[in-house]
Amino acid sequence: MSETIHPIILCGGSGTRLWPRSRAVRPKPFLPLLGESSLFEQTLARCSGEGFAPPLVVAGERHVALVEEQGTPDMRLVVEPAARNTAPAIALAANLLPGEAIMLVCPSDHHIANTDAFRRAVTAAAGLAAEGRLVAFGIAPDGPETGYGYIERGAPIEGGGCEIARFVEKPDAERARAFLAAGGFDWNGGIFAFRADTFREELAAYRPAMAEGAARAVAQGAWDGAHFHPDAAAFAEVEGESIDYAVMENTGRAALVPVAMGWSDIGSWSALRDARRAGGDARDGGPDRQGNVARGPAELVDCRNVMVDSDGPRVSCIGLDDVIVVVDGDEVLVTSAGGAQRVGKLDGARRQ
Template sequence: MIHPVIMAGGTGSRLWPLSRQLNPKQFLKLTDQHLSMLQLTVARLDGMESADPLLICNEDHRFLAAEQMRQAGYKDARIILEPCGRNTAPAIALAALQLVKNIDENQNPLMLVLAADHLIKDIAAFQSGIQKAIPLAQQDKLVTFGIVPGHAETGYGYIQQGPKLADDSFSVSRFVEKPDQTTAEEYLASGDYLWNSGMFLFGARTYLQELQKHRPDILAICQAALDDASEDLHFTRVNESVFAECPEDSIDYAVMEKTDNAAVVALDAGWSDIGSWSALWEVSEKDSCGNAFSGDVIAHNTESTLVRADSRLVATVGVKDLVIIETKDALLVAHKDQVQDVKKVVERIKNDGRHEHMNHREVYRPWGVYDSIDNGHRYQVKRITVKPGAKLSVQMHHHRAEHWIVVSGTAKVTNGEESYLVTENQSTYIPVGQIHCLENPGVIDLELIEVQSGSYLGEDDIVRFEDRYGRS
């Protein structure tokens, strides 16, 4: 049996404005109308003999990850929280240590390490590649999956194949960095190079042994951080102060480029890491003019263009080779040849003290979601959705009062010493400094409009007294 380990960290800044720091690309529905990239990653394991996935994600994404795993059928998904990003070598070490915890020392569970934000179109070929890798991993090989290149790509690292080991399987001659165009063309022509996918299969103890050999400092810190971990709901929280001291290093640099036991399985499964808007255009279905449209789009004399309209009509006239991405609070227009520089726009937004890189207008919480509809001097309006049975924290605000108007469903309101129900077309008022709480006791979503007024309306003006979701 294999143990899937899904890496769900990262921010995906090159896919702004859709990908945001608090809602990055692995949680977005980029290539499927119904499933996020994370959910597609989980779904492609269907039919395989595998354990429930172990997820590794950032602390800030914990509730979003848990909710998407619940929607995927894993109500009590196992999730390791990284308090800070330290690259893939430490993250995989945490997963390996967790897998060998409390089992016999002779057991060496096979870890299938997958990225949560990759696209794989041919699932049968993907699963076939895993089956070819299993015997190698059982022989203590550290197996990576190399993608059969379809063109001379400069955006990926490459793996040079060594002697053949089995069907579509080779020893690794060397790993090479992202090449220039001439070198990439040479790699493609030689037939000896594969794209480095960042997917792996190996025994958990095998990986830990290699890490001990090549980067014992990383292993020691990860072990100490996990030894002092705490369990919170179904989250495993490693010790933040200890883990923060861990060196940042990728699994390639820390282990794969140094080990003598690396093997690669050649995989031709319609793989893409969707690393840019041009990459998404390439894998999307297109019309006869080479356009890929999503949402409400009207196009005239438009060619080879990607348009994603999330909240309103987008019309194009006489354009070619563009990327146009519309969200409720931002619009990106870029040439397809320049989309790698979108991250520079994100850097500018950060440096200017703006907030459009952090989150969308819609913000997900463990109890539901809110949409910041409008705001101005001393006021803000939100549309709030509370899931059935969910409850916001018992809290108070120093600087704002709140008016709640119920649109649909029933709200159970705690307002100081009082507790009462508010139903459709009814409202209530929460004064500044009043301890209060909102709960949905019903079986349908609670929808309400919240009007905030006061001298300061920031999200950090919340004093929590009680919270079922473990938030401070």
Template sequence: MLIPVILSGGAGTRLWPVSRKAHPKPFMRLADGQTLASSTVRRALAAVDCSETLTVTARDHFFLTRDLYREAAPDAEHRFLLEPVGRNTAAAIAAAALWVREQHGDHARLLVLPADHLVRDLEAFRAAVARADSLAADGWLVCLGVQPTHAETGFGYIRAGETIDDLGQQIEAFVEKPDAATAQRYFESGRYLWNAGMFAFRADAILAALREQAPDILAAVEATWAETDRQADPVELDAERFEAVRSDSIDFAVMERAPKRAVVPMACGWSDIGSWQAISELYESDGSGNRVEGPGHAVLVDARNTFVQGGERLIAAVGVDDLVIVDTPDAVLVARRGRAQEVKSVVEELTRRDHESAVYHRTVHRPWGSFTVLEDAEDCKVKRLVVKPGGVLSLQRHEHRSEHWTVVSGTASVRVGDEELELGANRTVQIPAGALHRLENRGKDNVHIIEVQTGSYFGEDDIERLEDVYGRA
């Protein structure tokens, strides 16, 4: 059995302001309306003879990922391992291998895929996965290597060697990101493949390799596994033990030194969607090299080689060349196309300033629905809450703010202190600072609430949760 294991971590800082820590790259929607996470889970299930997936992600991203999977692949069984902190791919794959071995045995195989990549040629991808699985069944540690389409300095490379049974090639070496001249030599030689971070291996083979090459990582993950409630759904890795795991990639920890390693070349229209320049290349250009994504609210006059991703506002650009312009409700990015990789420096500066836009969008997704910040001033904060059917906000209180709720539509079941209320459209309720309160949607339609906060502090950390059906208390 080949089990898709999807790794969904990281913040995608090079794709700010659309990708942010609380709503990262896998949740970005491309021109076809799909998120990267949805397209990944569909692609994974189409490539294997299995109706089960395992995703390693953070608790903060679990609920949205689960909902996207249920929409994208409703007939599959989606299982989750939740990491309390990020510890890179070696630890994530070690935990996934322990789960797969425990559920399906030593010889079950893992197909490891990042959640935030794009593949256009699904037939080529499926064929490569089948070859990789054949090698993995024989105990090889297999990389899926992308055949380069140009000399690229932004990716690591794999140097391929002798052929293995017409299925793949032995790996001679992993090579770090090269300079431009070296990348050109790699491309012209035909011996090098892009390292796309996709793997296939038997559970026992990767665990044995970890034990040999990175015994401290495996020992720490095994100690975590022993203290984890593996019957829970989702399975949350023990926080205290997992924090002690050394952070390292599977490439550095294992693949660069393992003795039995192979690569399967594939030409499948792959992109890691790693920068705004990569995003721009997904769209058709006009005669001047301009590319526009969005609802068409862009006017370009005497512009060349410029990418525009708009929202609801009109974007006009005059006499510009070689720019990336990205508009969101609360932030605008303007950058040279050739410097798109440096956008992560903006996020680093915003983080240093403790600016919310490094983490949150104006619309923030929660397990119960979402809220959108309509106004954020010194003396008040106004939000629009959308609570989906069955959604329940935690039983909570705030130290520094009072809240006033007005129901716009639907019926909200509200508790304030010991009082229980059923509030329909146009009904309001006042929640004083310090008062216990909770809101629930017991109906079949979304409940829309306008929330007005007043007080001395409006940060999201001014929430004391006493009970929570989503495990956040």
């Protein structure tokens, strides 16, 4: 990479859709859901080495101990006084970096199977970011997914990437199938690259109060070793909003780098099942001929596309299709794969 990349790792959210394994005390990013290391540790690993600066992690107070437990020695941590969604979190980081710094914004809880493809996309995005672009990573869709937003590709940009024709909200199944059939649509993976000063300028143009509040929170904040504490009173006045709504859907400087890299946001138990089947995780023994995967003691008879994840009790299933069973301590979840998106609505998940 010709440009030094500054990884900005966002550790937010409670991961309720992966209840009961994901809990408030140890949510999804910090769990070894695929392989031996956590999703957060895997994110740090693929954003390290030649061409990368030490990571800057943004997390809430309740997750500081977990970030320190799993982080790297050269890591710096911004401790958010309150949860305000992605745009304010990124604004805190942008105000701590020099204007020319190229930021690579990554969620801490996504899975990327092909690190080489990811790094090639980062190199392309960094080149566009150096020219003043705000770059989104467009994930090559492999099905008519209704759980993600989409980005329609515009005209090609000389040197790589393309313009963004439009952002599309999460579609219904019919529209998702139409997008897939038409081509030229990618999933919005929530990964971005831009210069710190470019982001600050565009945020000030479209969300001036947010930009001013985040800048003031940083100016009045203080370092405590490798931890930065923004001013809580100033940050409390900042309204929460995603980077998509606050900046990316408004700016005239947006660009897209399409990439196929085996990406998943692991946003549900069914998504985790699919990632485990695709990856052949050694801890799971890989999928059997009927597409079943099991972690922990399990016996599956005449089952298809079943996932069992148990931390102790033996689980026995007979004649099931597209069912997920999770045992975590004294909590048991049984759901169809189709119902997995609604796990976060359970009382147990909301009480965690």
